[in-house]
Amino acid sequence: MRSVIGIDLGSTTTKAVMLDEQGETLGFGITNSRSNYEVACAVARIEARTAARFGMLERALAQDGNARVWLGPLRDAFRLELFMVDLADLRHTIEGHLAASQRPDRKTLDAAAAHVLDVIAAGAADGFLGGAARRSDFFRDIAGAGFVAEAEALARSGRVAFEPLVALYDRAILDVETRLRPRDTRALLDRALDRIRAMPGAAGAADTLAWAVAHVTRQPIEEVAVVGTGYGRQTLPFPKAAVRSEILCHGRGAHRVFPDTRTVLDIGGQDTKAIQVDGRGVVTSFQMNDRCAAGCGRYLGYIADELGLGLHELGPLALGAKKAIKVNSTCTVFAGAELRERLSLGQRREDILAGLHRAIMLRAMSLLARSGGVRNELTFTGGVCKNPMATRILRELVDENYGADITLNVHPDSIYMGALGAALFSLDDLAAGTVPELPSFVTSHGTEVAS
Amino acid sequence: MSTGHVSAGIDAGSSAIKVCVTRSQAGAGAEILSTAVQRIRRRNIGDVVRATFDEACAAARVEPRDLCYVASTGDVDAVDFATGHLYGMTTHARGALHFMPDARAVLDVGALHARAIRMDDRGKVLGHRMTSQCASGTGQFVENIARYLGVPLEDVGRLSIASTEVEEVSSVCAVLAETDVINMVSRGLGTGDILRGIHLSIAGRLLRLLRAAGADGVVAVTGGLAADDGLVACLRELLGKEKAKPKKPLPKLDLRAHPLSPLAGAIGAAILAAYRHDQLERRGRTASAAVAMEAG
Amino acid sequence: MNDPAAAVLERARALVEDRKLSTVTRWKESHPGALAIGHMPVYVPRPLLEAIGCMPVALFGGGDAIDIIRGDSYFQSYICHIPRSTVELALLGDLSPIDGVLFPSICDVIRNLGGMWRMLFPEKYATYVDLPQSFEPDIGGAFYVLEMRRIARELAERGARPLDPARLGEAILRENERRAAIAELDALRREASWRCRASEAYLLVRAGGVLETREHTALIHEFLACARRRSGRPVDNVRVVLVGSFCEQPPLELVRALEKSGCEIIDDDFQLGMRMIDGPIEIAEGEDPLVALSRAYLEKGRDTASRYIGDLVKGAGLVRRVRESQADGVLFAAASFCDPALLDQPMLEAALTKAGVPHTSFKFSENMGQFSVIREQAGAFSDAVKLWGAEGAAP
């Protein structure tokens, strides 16, 4: 199958969208951004390919309702297998670091780390199988949370110091994340199948599933055009001709999903963009913050850290506010301090959170206004649109300022709009016969082994 | 009680509470009886203030009621039992003078602020410059980066000093600078080199503050970041590299940190407390009147 | 504690916080067909408006009461705050009782805002008041008289009464009474600042922006009567003059924060327009009151940043004010990005330094809510004066 890919390298997450030649979505992929841009792009792309495979599986099993109900568990098992591979790499890396170190407490640390990793590995299945909910899907987050929890437990027993133990993880995860390892999708799926087979009641469906896996993984997916976008475009691992302005991509992507939208608001980790598009999805004007990251997504990240919460828990907590306390500084770095100060003044946590959310949405509103206001429909994209408090405040502010008849679109996949726009641009390139050279992380295969 | 004024200073900062108890003759010839520091760490500020204060009093073997004057500094609202309040620049200037009598300027860098203060030989503030509302030159910035790199604060200075290759951080913004840091990690740069880059970037900003404040001569580095020798080393390094115009030589600066530097605010407050007590007494007002008056 | 002035201050505060201009609406209801004309700070000839049957309404921005959303979309980040909040208020409909706005020539921001106003609200009257920078009666004075006639004429076309010298004479008298009342208020602050604090004077003078002159005068008199009954005693504070050629007003909380940090503000130029002319506007025997109004501006206008100083010495006026009010020092408080104030400041600072008057400076914006930095600064200033006594005042 021939396909095109759009990749959006964000400051927090890297997203990929794969389309077929008719513009149909094949798969979405996401991973956390990291210091090696090339690896981030490659992983997002592999994730999109994996998603495409699952899409094909679903189509292959369209007729077989019995087998299809096992697709969900298969996916969970696949994720689990993937996690185990990464965990093994983490273990290996930590061992390597310790072996090279001269620390006198090397042996103790080694044993402690091994214990921690054993516990994580033993508990992994529970975290993935049976539809368990996870705070995050990124290896860094899952493994990190587990490591810190176990390390704390160990440290409490007094046998090992907490800081140096956790430092091991902090150091190793950087290596793990920036190393590009091939993903043998077929092998992972086979192992996942083995897990399914062992599940009660799966016996009948397992053979059908196995057939579908074998069938689907034999089909080649060829990427014929790639366009990249994202922050720090100068350093993207793409040839120059394959890079499009993120603003154009976000506008185009959002318009594709919501063809009536004329205004797009994107709040990512480090920037906020307000974009106006015409009836064809072409950007007509835009505004973005510069030089200062005040009031962007990272702001919420700091707040979540301060409270020891996951990002996805912040919004729901804030929804419980009785009022929004007026917050003054939107300097991202000061966010934690402001929170602390207000908590110590005895203000309610929810109310402060509401105020902090409101502060960043107010900044976004002024950018929106500056870019030309909200016309008929507003589409909210970027990571922050996953935060229900942010969307609620946006709705209120839009009502107050532009009237309640404005449609506000927030799509579960809004975070992918930039990548989708990039993919659409690459379809254009394909149609115009001006496909730029493919980036090396796509041409140097071996990163995904399917057959 | 033996002779002299026993007084206390409480520096309520945004990340830590610092307390000092001194004995002096109306602020002259001060002797430090005790000091105490507690990080706030998500605790109630009022409680931490009380606990730190009690700790310092116990260590000095004085009863709180025997203190002639308790001066707060830093956050005005954090200490509800102070006799009076003195402002951070005043106390840091005076405190620095106590352990560094030659100092004629102070560079006070805390968790969320940075200020450069020019003063005379009695610690009177003559001029100053400070940052506001932006974290690009403060302790919190270092803390965040250190956390990101997995380095405990105590090691930051050592690692930075040991670095051999520096990497410049280009972003002004502490958040965007983190992205620079990510880039550096990806290029395989060592933790120390990265920290030094951050230190240099902050040092550059601080040096400009000092110059703008018109500092001249010995500069006492105070506040929590004085404990970060990496930053102090970078400040000195940049100082050496400053280019002066041939006709107008820049004033010579001699930057020094002292083990008591992080406590400068509390020390200064304690000393000035005694001075103020005496001043009011001589004007025929009692210290308790000062409580009422300065609260009103 | 029973503060005899509490009630009148509460009224003043309500007037200042009345964003939606309900007093103006009520005035218009009782004066059917009459126009309410808004004006930006600093100075416009308010008696002229009253004389032609209009109610002058001072527009002091939105303060810290409103969230700026649309207003921000018209102004880059490096422009002061008052135009944003003024546009925001207008777009929110809060200025709907206003039939037109005068934009006096204080700076390019206000000037261009006038042009924006015409584009944003084409149905409303808006004009620029080009105050003369030539102070010769038959050049600048003549131009200003023509400028005022033009405004009167244009407003008459929109329903105001034609300009009548007798009525203008009366309006000027009323204005003089108000000025006398404000002068009395200022004197009280200087002599007994615990009877009238700066934050109170701020409210009382600013309330006049939405009152008829006579009512405003009465309000101040009422306060004065109450304030004189106040008990209390001097506080251990430093006496300062606060300058900044305000157009954008600092939030009341800032004034309070300064007081709390030990600075007693005994003279200021908040709502400068109300004090722009020193002393009464005198009408000479047989003189056209319009010429008198123009002459007062030429001859008695304060040497504030928006006026060309001609051959005067920059800062001499400020030094005189400091001496007269026996202040210990000067606080410069300019709105961020305020060109007139900030360009003037180094010249004034030089004059103060020369005269041995201590001073410090900071910037604010009308919607700021964090005063810690300013408090530190003002606090260090007052500490120095306090701890080192008189010597603190003369380095």
Place this chain on the structure above:
Amino acid sequence: MTEHADAGARDQSQLTQKRMLAEHFDALAHAKERGRKIVYTFVPGNVTELLGALDLLPVLPEINALQSGMRGRSVGYIAEAEKAGHSKDVCTYVKCDVGMLRSGNIGPTGQRLPEPDLLLLSYTGCFTFMKWFEILKQEYDCPVVMLHVPYQTEGTITPEMRAYVVSQLERNVIPALEKVAGRKLDMDELARRLDLSARAEEDLVRVWESARHRPSPIDGYFGGVYYVGPIFSSFRGTEEAVRYYRELRAEVDERVRQKKGPMTPDGEVPEEKYRLVVEGPPNWTSFHDFWRMFSKEGATVVSSTYTRVGGLYDTGFRHDARRPLESLADYCLGCYTNLGLPARLDLLERYVKTYEADGFLVNSVKSCNSFSVGQLLMLRKLEERTGVPGGFIESDLVDPRYFGKANIENRVQSFLQMLETRRRLGPGAPLPERKEARRSLPVLDERGLP
């Protein structure tokens, strides 16, 4: 061969200008010893013909500031001024000038600038001018004369305004100038100079209008700032200026004949891909980098408003020897920043339409409230009126701290890519996607799996 000849031809007018400037600065450097008197004044509202008729030499601090910016000196000068207490927030031209003064007042040619004998405060279209000369007055012990030019709120000049300016010229400015010059003004000489002005102005207007051609033979912004050099500064009303503009016009005509685009620092623009109108002054510290962001993408500026700050001629105004003081007054009143915003908008609309621009761009400079306040509204209104898309970038005149190269480049490129996409699709062209699916994308779970 033609390439070569052409570069040479272009160089000709540039060389001429260079020589003129060198001579002028030389005259300034030796003014005191030659007994010539110096008047400092501003570009907008400068009454050069009057000065020339009295043999007074003008110094224009704004020009010095921009030159300092181009030569990389402004950073130090601004720092110097800020150290002396000038705010970070105010116009950097002023600070650059104050800093230069404090660093020895060395002009762009490396020669020392003479001190003023008079400060002629032509208060036209900018509030800061007044403060600027108040500041200079403290530095130099010399008289100041104010020429208050009222603002054209309505975009029209009323008889009252004109009379006010004329009376100031007659009663204040001319006597002050005569006093410095030590002689009476010769009205015939003034008239002669006004005539010369009108002739140069005529040629300059032709140069502006050449941009109607495709490709445009000139860049009316980056190139334009060079074209206005002589007429904005000290040369209006001189024979040299007349010669320069005649030469320039001939060169431009030749480019039109050869169907050539404008010359840039990197040579000729190979293909005119975008035609732009620009509002707002340029950045001087990275002037060439800034220009390159456009020229390398094939974007030519066909008209700009910045090149009208020192006089607006393409709406018909000419200096007029028959009504000398009145026409000087009208000139002062007519400078671009002295126009009310609605009139500025009309002018921009006219440029967009006349020169068939594909887009217009606002470069909003932090320094200049006179220019900047209202630009965002103008942008929106202009889009509404013309249907042509607008772009917005922010920088500063001579403070490099506010020229974020990567950021500006990102915006410029996004803007040009946007024009390109629009052009490719054409107005009302069919939608780009073959399957413009109205349906939503499949709903995915958190992991991005369908």
